[in-house]
Amino acid sequence: MMPIYIIGHKVLRQTGADIDKDYPDLQGLIERMFETMYESDGVGLAAQQVGIPIKLFVIDATPYADEFPEAEDFKRVFINAKIVEYLGDDTVLNEGCLSIPGVREDVVRKDKVHIQYYDQNFEYHDEIIEGLPARVLQHEYDHTYGILFTDRLSQLRKTMLRNRLRAVARGKFRASYPVRLGDKNTVDRYIFPQVPVAK
Numbered sequence: 001m002m003p004i005y006i007i008g009h010k011v012l013r014q015t016g017a018d019i020d021k022d023y024p025d026l027q028g029l030i031e032r033m034f035e036t037m038y039e040s041d042g043v044g045l046a047a048q049q050v051g052i053p054i055k056l057f058v059i060d061a062t063p064y065a066d067e068f069p070e071a072e073d074f075k076r077v078f079i080n081a082k083i084v085e086y087l088g089d090d091t092v093l094n095e096g097c098l099s100i101p102g103v104r105e106d107v108v109r110k111d112k113v114h115i116q117y118y119d120q121n122f123e124y125h126d127e128i129i130e131g132l133p134a135r136v137l138q139h140e141y142d143h144t145y146g147i148l149f150t151d152r153l154s155q156l157r158k159t160m161l162r163n164r165l166r167a168v169a170r171g172k173f174r175a176s177y178p179v180r181l182g183d184k185n186t187v188d189r190y191i192f193p194q195v196p197v198a199k
């Protein structure tokens with residue numbers, strides 16, 4: 001399995017490059033990302049989280065299917081994804097992230113998105129996705145633009161979390177999976193973004 005890059009690492013702040021079907025060993029990378037995601041009990045994983053700044057993320061929302069029926073069999077690969085429009089209502093759900101171990105916070109997101117993307121076979125899709133899959137998708141999509149869920153919290157919550165995130169960035173957490181930390185001289189620079197997060 002691939003190590004998971006932790007908040008404070010520069011790569012998590014990099015907007016992914018678009019890729020094409022000739023990207024080296026793309027199918028192998030997708031396979032390793034799914035394996036890494038399953039081994040670390042995640043429901044989504046973006047390439048940034050394994051240290052590769054490209055527009056690729058994988059999702060398997062099946063573990064949520066008991067609570068959210070629409071998550072049943074929602075296993076997909078998203079390449080060069082572009083959210084065209086955020087739709088529906090604001091919903092709140094407690095989120096975590098493999099790149100921010102031990103931290104969970106309520107995050108407000110829309111419950112529906114219009115998205116265009118390519119799948120692992122480079123078939124083009126133009127779809128409306130709703131409910132829990134739309135939430136997981138927005139979280140992973142954000143990663144491919146260098147955005148973390150902590151960026152979407154209120155200024156007050158960010159301030160309250162700052163020291164905790166500084167500790168996480170320095171390796172003060174327990175995780176059941178291999179990790180890679182950022183350069184300890186620069187981690188603080190990458191905990192919160194330098195520019196406001198676009199909606």
Ligand SMILES: [Zn+2]
Pocket residue numbers: 096097098099139143
């Ligand atoms: Zn995440």
